[in-house]
Amino acid sequence: MQYADIDIDDIIIKLFNGSASVSETMTLAKWLGQSEENRQYFERQRAEWNLSDGAVAASAYDCDAAYNRFEAFVRRKEPESPCDDNMDDTSRRYLGLTTINKSWRRWALRAVACVAGLLLIMSGTWFAYDNYTQRYAARFAGMVNVEAPAGSRAKLALPDGTVVWLNAGSKLSYSRGFGVTDRRVHLDGEGYFEVGRKSDLPMTVCSDNIRVRDIGTKFNFRDYPEEPMAEVTLCEGEVGVTSVKRPGVETVIRPEQMTLVDKRTGRITTTSCYSADKRLWTSGELVMDGMSIHQITNIIARAYKVRFVIASGRVGHLQLCGTLNLDRENLDEILSVIAKVGNISYNVSGKTVTLK
Numbered sequence: 001m002q003y004a005d006i007d008i009d010d011i012i013i014k015l016f017n018g019s020a021s022v023s024e025t026m027t028l029a030k031w032l033g034q035s036e037e038n039r040q041y042f043e044r045q046r047a048e049w050n051l052s053d054g055a056v057a058a059s060a061y062d063c064d065a066a067y068n069r070f071e072a073f074v075r076r077k078e079p080e081s082p083c084d085d086n087m088d089d090t091s092r093r094y095l096g097l098t099t100i101n102k103s104w105r106r107w108a109l110r111a112v113a114c115v116a117g118l119l120l121i122m123s124g125t126w127f128a129y130d131n132y133t134q135r136y137a138a139r140f141a142g143m144v145n146v147e148a149p150a151g152s153r154a155k156l157a158l159p160d161g162t163v164v165w166l167n168a169g170s171k172l173s174y175s176r177g178f179g180v181t182d183r184r185v186h187l188d189g190e191g192y193f194e195v196g197r198k199s200d201l202p203m204t205v206c207s208d209n210i211r212v213r214d215i216g217t218k219f220n221f222r223d224y225p226e227e228p229m230a231e232v233t234l235c236e237g238e239v240g241v242t243s244v245k246r247p248g249v250e251t252v253i254r255p256e257q258m259t260l261v262d263k264r265t266g267r268i269t270t271t272s273c274y275s276a277d278k279r280l281w282t283s284g285e286l287v288m289d290g291m292s293i294h295q296i297t298n299i300i301a302r303a304y305k306v307r308f309v310i311a312s313g314r315v316g317h318l319q320l321c322g323t324l325n326l327d328r329e330n331l332d333e334i335l336s337v338i339a340k341v342g343n344i345s346y347n348v349s350g351k352t353v354t355l356k
Helices: 008-017 022-032 036-051 063-077 089-094 102-140 293-304 331-342
Strands: 143-148 154-157 163-166 170-175 184-194 203-206 210-214 218-223 229-236 239-243 246-253 257-262 268-272 285-292 307-310 319-325 346-349 352-355
Touching (some): 008 036, 239 257, 293 331, 331 352
Antiparallel strands (some): 143 170, 154 163, 229 257
């Protein structure tokens, strides 16, 4: 329900959970004072709240009764005055009285009474809400762990609507309160994120080396423990990247930019890129855009559950270009392509692949 471009429902919920500000409480009081329909709507919302899991019973509140009690109290405290409605403005000013009409005075008293009553609810619901959070804290205890083992990929939807693809050999963990108490995940490996927008609770993706702060974007996050560099590529929106070694320095990147973080020094480097290539792995494609042979073999090793040995110094310095499809092609087909592109030979013995 809207009132003066303000969502009254949001304020009502804040009131019930004890987080409404003074200005929001005043706004709600004015809205309640406007009509009986508004007060009835408020009472229905309060009844639904009390029946839900998110609240415990609060003290009954009646805006009219609160107003009547408050007005009677004010009248008992007011001194008798010789002024009446026929008194001119000069006399009123001389007596130090405000020149307002009776209907406005009655509305003002009603608004103040509403505020007084709402503040009573706030004090009661705050303690009730505190008890509620303690009572339900156990429900959010513990972590949820998701893993894409070597030779597989995984796709999942987080409780807030965020969609995550995990590449082979990746592990993702988040709290059971994700989306309610926090939006923080920890990732070892590679993941592509399409983050659900929730501006009041930004999402954070962390590894042991970097932290990415985000509100609602699409980006690729890569930090495998065995690799010397961590990488974040932004497809849409805006994110802030921070190195664990330099926690006070945040680098903001924009679409079609990639950030590389040196895990040893914490140094951050930002370059332009074609971000679409960085997420093609979600459909099984590996785009080798000048990638080192070490990066390529690490990816293939996780996809096919094998181990690589580079037996030649020349091979160890290779950088290759091209595209491989790890879903459609078997290991031998992949190795054949790499051998032709890099002018190298290979040998497979069980789960070990030797390049020379």
